[in-house]
Amino acid sequence: MNAELLLTFTLGCDRAYLYAHPERELTADEFTRYEAALNERARGVPAQYITGHQEFWGMDLIVSPAVLIPRPETEHVIEAVLGLTRNFGGGQECPPHTMRIVDVGTGSGCIALALAKELPLAEIHATDVSSAALEIARANAARHQLEKRIQFHETDLLKGLGGGFDLVVSNPPYVGESEADQVQLEVRKFEPRNAVFAGPTGIEVIARVIPQALMALKPGGWLVFEISGTIANSVRELLRGWDEVGITPDLQSIPRVARARKPA
Numbered sequence: 001m002n003a004e005l006l007l008t009f010t011l012g013c014d015r016a017y018l019y020a021h022p023e024r025e026l027t028a029d030e031f032t033r034y035e036a037a038l039n040e041r042a043r044g045v046p047a048q049y050i051t052g053h054q055e056f057w058g059m060d061l062i063v064s065p066a067v068l069i070p071r072p073e074t075e076h077v078i079e080a081v082l083g084l085t086r087n088f089g090g091g092q093e094c095p096p097h098t099m100r101i102v103d104v105g106t107g108s109g110c111i112a113l114a115l116a117k118e119l120p121l122a123e124i125h126a127t128d129v130s131s132a133a134l135e136i137a138r139a140n141a142a143r144h145q146l147e148k149r150i151q152f153h154e155t156d157l158l159k160g161l162g163g164g165f166d167l168v169v170s171n172p173p174y175v176g177e178s179e180a181d182q183v184q185l186e187v188r189k190f191e192p193r194n195a196v197f198a199g200p201t202g203i204e205v206i207a208r209v210i211p212q213a214l215m216a217l218k219p220g221g222w223l224v225f226e227i228s229g230t231i232a233n234s235v236r237e238l239l240r241g242w243d244e245v246g247i248t249p250d251l252q253s254i255p256r257v258a259r260a261r262k263p264a
């Protein structure tokens with residue numbers, strides 16, 4: 001599968017072309033480039049960092065080792081947000097054109113871009129501490145003609161963004177260094193440490209996001225974020241005092257998306 005993907009990448013073609021042209025031989029240059037890609041993969045580099053692409057929410061995104069490779073599970077975060085925005089304020093208090101959303105730790109920009117695409121009238125902000133990640137996120141926004149829709153901020157979580165948000169969304173780092181040996185070697189070796197690990201237990205970044213989101217949200221606004229099963233109980237504890245707290249599972253029945261509403 002990887003060999004096939006890397007071959008389509010080398011030839012700049014799709015799978016259908018490979019199957020339609022079994023007789024096609026590689027030129028010397030193509031062979032050298034294909035061999036280099038295979039060698040990278042053999043040393044564990046994720047295929048997405050070799051090809052520079054990953055699909056998310058039907059969009060082809062650029063990725064580099066500066067950003068986490070967007071995961072299919074994170075699409076559950078988008079579904080949760082869209083489910084909430086559909087009913088937001090009963091469509092009265094907050095019609096979509098006034099909805100203000102911020103994506104904390106945007107990485108490749110996948111969440112901000114998907115929401116910009118789905119909510120054409122919303123005002124969308126995206127933050128990250130990594131300038132290299134923001135560069136990729138901006139490139140992705142431009143690639144999908146969404147650059148005017150998203151305001152990017154290089155900052156720590158929500159610092160400097162002020163208040164008045166209807167929705168804070170995030171896929172924060174949530175793996176604990178104590179569980180590093182359960183994380184795939186490829187992830188540990190090649191994905192940005194700052195994107196994966198939160199601190200010793202995994203809850204450290206979320207523990208800072210929650211009170212900051214409380215300040216940034218309007219009364220009745222929503223916080224939606226990705227979690228893992230390991231931290232689900234700690235997350236519930238940290239969300240004490242919020243309304244309508246819920247955690248929904250992913251397709252593997254692992255607790256994956258937490259949501260909570262700032263009391264009105």
Ligand SMILES: C[S@@+](CC[C@H](N)C(=O)[O-])C[C@H]1O[C@@H](n2cnc3c(N)ncnc32)[C@H](O)[C@@H]1O
Nearest residue numbers: 070105106107128129130156157171172173195
């Ligand atoms: C798990 S990745 C998620 C990236 C992207 N949102 C996604 O879903 O694929 C977490 C992101 O948070 C960023 N990050 C880590 N600590 C941060 C902080 N204190 N403030 C802002 N961003 C932070 C990392 O640089 C990384 O891009």
